[in-house]
Amino acid sequence: MNEPDVDLDLALEHGLTEQEYAQIIKILGRTPSFSELGIFSVMWSEHCSYKSSKRHLKTLPVKGPHVLQGPGENAGAISLGDGLAAVFKIESHNHPSFIEPKQGAATGVGGILRDIFTMGARPIASLNSIRFGSLADARHRFLLRGVVSGIGHYGNCVGVATVGGETQFHDSYAGNILVNAMSVGIAEESKIFLAGAKGVGNPVIYAGSKTGRDGIHGASLLASSEFDETGNDKRPTVQVGDPFTEKCLIEACLELMSTDAIVGIQDMGAAGLTCSSFEMASNAGTGIEMNLDTIPRRAATMTPYELLLSESQERMLLVAQSGKEEFVCSVFERWGLDAVVVGKVTDDGRMRVSFEGSTVVDIPVDPVAASSPELNRPSKEPEDLGARQSLNLSLVESESDPEAALKALLSDPNLGSKSWVYRQYDQRVQGNTLIGPGGDAALVRVKRPDGSPTTKALAISVDCNHRFCWLDPEKGAMAAVAEAGRNVACTGAKPLAVTNCLNFGNPEKPEIMWELKKAIKGISIAASALGTPIVSGNVSLYNETNGTPIFPTPTIGMVGLIDDWADAIGAHFKRPYQEIILIGTDRFELGGSMWLAKMRGIESGRPPEVDLGYERRLQKFLVLSGERRLLSSSHDISDGGIAVALAESCFGLEGCGASVTLNAESTLEECLFGESTGRVLVTTDCAEDVLSLARDSDVPAIVVGKTGGERLKISSLNDSVLIDVSVAQLKSVWEDAIPSRMDPEE
Amino acid sequence: MRSLLEFVRKGNDLKVTVIVTLKADVLDPEGEAIRKVSRSLGYEAVEGVRQGKFFEINIEGGTEQEAKSLAEDLAEKFLANPVIEDYRVERVEL
Amino acid sequence: MRSLLEFVRKGNDLKVTVIVTLKADVLDPEGEAIRKVSRSLGYEAVEGVRQGKFFEINIEGGTEQEAKSLAEDLAEKFLANPVIEDYRVERVEL
């Protein structure tokens, strides 16, 4: 075996710092071997060690009576009662998707699904949050097409319904798109599996795809450094996803996990075999001994370095009860998968790896896995923050044609229908979809692991307003948590817990660190106030190209529970002649709004206030209204303000119009298009009951109009008509927003 | 780009073949599935299968060399994805 | 099926190429889409594009003839769908 000698230069090339290299020598008491250097470099990379974010993540609220598993495992878990648990997490695959959109997005979905079923949960629903530059740019049309087809390719093929998400466009993502994938699974509370290599002498089993040379240093170099569009050299081979193998892995693993054969299990994600085995040994306080000669491989000649660092997809590492190895392998084989015993659990706290008769790795587990570096990077308020936040509305030309403005907003791909996207996803498989994509939150029935139905359903939403976060990361993050919770509550479900994906620029810049810290603070404040702890998440840094960072984007995934799905509420107007009630207070806030951005090209100001005390009362009120079956529909007012929310409410299958009168104490554009948070439009047959429940709940509520007809008519109190337009016309503009840009007429 | 005159010339179409294959180190799930099924059908001599794409392009007018370089352009631009695929322009015939 | 002895023989793998194409009278919307894109990019000499599949099969041991007939078997059994596709075994090389 001919491996390069290790020295400081080689360590630097591996993305390690001089101090880190010194630390390695101290831990080992000698110079590391080439393989060992590779291991340290991935394990201590930003992507795997969270070194820039760790100390800040520790401030997140992670506890709650219903939390079964907080951050630190493959995914978080919460109790749903009756012995059932929901397991969920969100994860980024930004850089790979920018290089190869279809496979990058596909493997992103594959990775998050493995995190779910590794915990013993059957994945029942997926969502995604994707962000691109402008669709006027052919490259971003290509990227959108590729990402969507990749998500569909993988998700459809493994048989997990994609039920929701968000698709946004903004120039700050022109050089660095975002692809965040979220999955939710159901497990029995008593059968949640953890990644621990327990039981000295137990066999360590490798299962799934063969190991190839793909993705080496995906975690350490691709996900832990910025893009430089000039240099291709650092780019590792992009992986091709194999959803068929994943599907077989899901079934085989769940089958095995229903027996007592499995002690611990971990997927091989970032940093592959290395990361998974270190994590398993570290979690259990044990060691692992492994023989690389046994690893199934795709290329005949692979070095130990490659075998240890390959990020080939669709692979699992399991620790089985000793004596059960044959049984375990036979189950994988029945599903057509490779499975081999590659090592065993030891008691000496060391990772020992041999290859062709010699030891290539001999490292104490803890210093690498648990005591990885933790940085306190400097942070500093961005110099342009004042400029970002300043807005003189008296200099902004007022809106002369509200109807045209409404159409323009609805025809923007950010606000337009996303059906071009989600028509490409299987929204129905597993037969649990009560509310699919297109509403505020998705709603999915819970079945027991044996397939029997329950009356419970999960409401799931992913949200982030990146413009708010750029203007004020703390408030923007608070708004994202509040909105995600509100979306869940709009279906009648009680928001329970949060997962988050923190997408930011280069943390070595103090301004970016400041944004990150502020966003984490905002999430913490909001999650505590709303009683929805954070149970899992992911951090994606270095989202910049040629020095231009993305807008800070802390994507929030919220999961809530409805005990009887028959109480669920949809987002669209259902019937004519129903009363429309506006819940919440309009503070006439235009800062950071879609209208300003789209109609006036202004992206500045202060984002709307978030009143968390009120928000919590609002969410309770919505859940109570659902339980009492008072509402026919409820829809959150967000991007584009009340005018857009009203239009969207008209776009259900029933195509019901509405006539509404607004109290325009403010300017026309503030009233129609302002984005004050905490507002919901509900419809009902029993307005008195709703208003009285609102009074009891201490949330403002006022009847603003009635459903019916084929037009949307919005007037002001003095009876002047602001907007009067046919729903069909609005709907066609809204439906064409993406198709007209993606498939222009020939 | 070719001159207008050349477009008018009809009847001497050339056929160019482009073959796009996955790079050697990239996983080919389809090829692997075909290999496994072949073996389960008893064809145990099947050691490996790699699947690729095959394009037959009819090009109007121009020389062989032009046709070939046009096909190369197309392959470069969008028939193949250089991140994971290689291509070759195989054959030109009348 | 080959004899056991032949399997033991190593190191003389043969590579067979199978190409599967759509029958001439079957529409090829993917090829058509490629033609349109090519033309919209200014490659107006592109008259038509047909897309097909390409398989490279490594076969262990055996003669050229055997390798070829194995590949034909596979194509017949499942690499091609006779309702819409034709196939040809193209090439055998060491």
Place this chain on the structure above:
Amino acid sequence: MFAVIQFPGSCDDRDMWFAMSSVLAGKCSMVWHQESELPAGTKGVLLPGGFSYGDYLRCGAMAQLSPIMGAVKRFAKSGGPVLGTCNGFQVLCEAGLLPGALRRNSQLAFVCDDVHLRVEKRAEPFSSRTEQGAILTLPIKHGEGCFYASEVELDLIEQNGQVLLRYCELDGTISKASNPNGSLGSIAGVLNKEGNVLGLMPHPEHAVEAAFGGTDGIAILGSLLDMARSA
């Protein structure tokens, strides 16, 4: 008893089982593709949707070679009812139990949506619970559902009355706009000549509960159950 065949990569197998047994109270069991016989007492065979073998190579091309397909063919030859939905339809075509082939959707993208379907005939064992001309609304979710057959074969299919369902507008009109995948003749469901084997691109098993996609799927699955109960 109905047998739901499980291929590696089947996804709607559990949903078919759930619809038949849990919702419609029929008897149903899962049969692994490596089996070479159907369970004794099988009254009908259901080939579920999903992505057998990942839909690699061609949809249904590899599943068609599974050992169980020999038994399914014998069962079909003896007149037993066989229903394939989506991927199951593709497997039946690849296996030669149904005419034609399913090709990539003409718009070259996967499509998941509710579609309207016109029932072309009322006949046992698949449509006895509905009427000729009735309009059903069922979900589709596929990337390769464009039904194709040569002109000659298509003529035979039409002459023999082998078309069971066609994509249509809400009022039953057959149109280009209501054809979601470019299928020839807007064909969404086709029978074999004998009428005991049916392939459907739409998913009746995903339309058996009012809150989860409606109940129009019962028209098909219920007909099968009636047949099994009366037999």
